[in-house]
Amino acid sequence: MEYGIRRYESTQRLWWFAFLLMCLAAGFPFSAQLRSAFSPSLPHGSLKPQEALQRVDFWLSAPWANQGLLGLVIFYLFGVLCACLMLRALWLLVQVWGTFLVARSLRRHVKSDASGKNSGRADWFEDNAPHVLSLMALARDASRLPWSLFSLAHKRLRLLVFDGRGTPSSNEMVHREQRLEGLDWHLVLSSWDAFRSISRALPLLGFVQSCWVFYLWLQPVIDGALDAASNAVVGIASLLALVHTVAATLVFGLGFGFLSRLERLYLSRLDGLFYDQLLSRMPLHNADTLVILKTLSTYFRKLQERIKRLEEALLQDRL
Numbered sequence: 001m002e003y004g005i006r007r008y009e010s011t012q013r014l015w016w017f018a019f020l021l022m023c024l025a026a027g028f029p030f031s032a033q034l035r036s037a038f039s040p041s042l043p044h045g046s047l048k049p050q051e052a053l054q055r056v057d058f059w060l061s062a063p064w065a066n067q068g069l070l071g072l073v074i075f076y077l078f079g080v081l082c083a084c085l086m087l088r089a090l091w092l093l094v095q096v097w098g099t100f101l102v103a104r105s106l107r108r109h110v111k112s113d114a115s116g117k118n119s120g121r122a123d124w125f126e127d128n129a130p131h132v133l134s135l136m137a138l139a140r141d142a143s144r145l146p147w148s149l150f151s152l153a154h155k156r157l158r159l160l161v162f163d164g165r166g167t168p169s170s171n172e173m174v175h176r177e178q179r180l181e182g183l184d185w186h187l188v189l190s191s192w193d194a195f196r197s198i199s200r201a202l203p204l205l206g207f208v209q210s211c212w213v214f215y216l217w218l219q220p221v222i223d224g225a226l227d228a229a230s231n232a233v234v235g236i237a238s239l240l241a242l243v244h245t246v247a248a249t250l251v252f253g254l255g256f257g258f259l260s261r262l263e264r265l266y267l268s269r270l271d272g273l274f275y276d277q278l279l280s281r282m283p284l285h286n287a288d289t290l291v292i293l294k295t296l297s298t299y300f301r302k303l304q305e306r307i308k309r310l311e312e313a314l315l316q317d318r319l
Contacts, residue, residue, distance in 0.1 A: 031079030098151025206245025
């Protein structure tokens with residue numbers, strides 16, 4: 001089963017890499033939408049700096065976006081981060097629904113287990129082991145498409161209950177759950193690393209772009225071709241790149257904090273689901289328990305036979 005867990009880890013890492021590529025590809029249409037939401041030029045008219053700072057259209061203008069390649073790169077990164085948040089929210093919704101389906105499957109199969117009239121007899125457990133465990137039914141539910149490709153709950157359930165060697169023991173299932181739990185937490189939380197790196201780099205890129213725009217405005221002022229007083233608004237607007245990137249970093253940070261906490265809550269509920277609905281019922285739902293019951297049944301049967309022979313011998317002696 002070590003091979004199965006390693007393959008699961010490899011496929012999950014491949015999936016998160018594909019998720020990153022999807023975010024990078026979705027950044028192009030998202031960046032185009034964001035650029036259309038900002039005005040490419042400053043408000044018309046000869047405004048004083050104080051008047052310009054009080055206008056909403058001044059703060060929603062992005063004249064720096066067309067000043068060099070870096071402006072386009074910044075808007076592209078905006079689009080990548082927006083796409084990441086939206087795709088991440090969609091992924092979380094898929095996980096929640098997949099967990100709901102797994103919980104319903106566990107309730108359905110576990111509820112029907114050991115519910116017969118003679119389920120208290122040891123030989124009933126021996127003769128009805130597949131019915132007691134219902135692992136094959138759980139494995140079939142966990143392998144249903146498309147949930148087995150995208151749902152963490154389905155993948156974890158399939159690895160827990162499926163074993164080509166037969167019914168897994170309680171120790172095996174607990175060990176698998178611990179390994180899978182640690183892997184899911186590590187992979188899900190570490191998948192935010194690229195998002196955090198990009199968002200942290202935005203203020204630095206905005207600062208560089210602001211310096212470049214300010215240099216482009218200052219150069220004709222130094223040459224005497226432009227009056228600094230009459231074009232002070234343009235000089236102040238050179239700081240908009242830094243302002244926009246800092247504001248975007250804060251907004252993306254809030255989105256990251258909200259979604260990451262929802263994912264932590266989801267993972268904790270997923271762990272609790274398997275412990276409460278499956279692993280906590282291991283004494284009546286595992287092969288090692290059935291082996292113990294069978295051994296005890298054989299032992300008591302032999303003991304009863306010996307006692308019966310002793311009783312028959314005592315009766316013969318009395319006669």
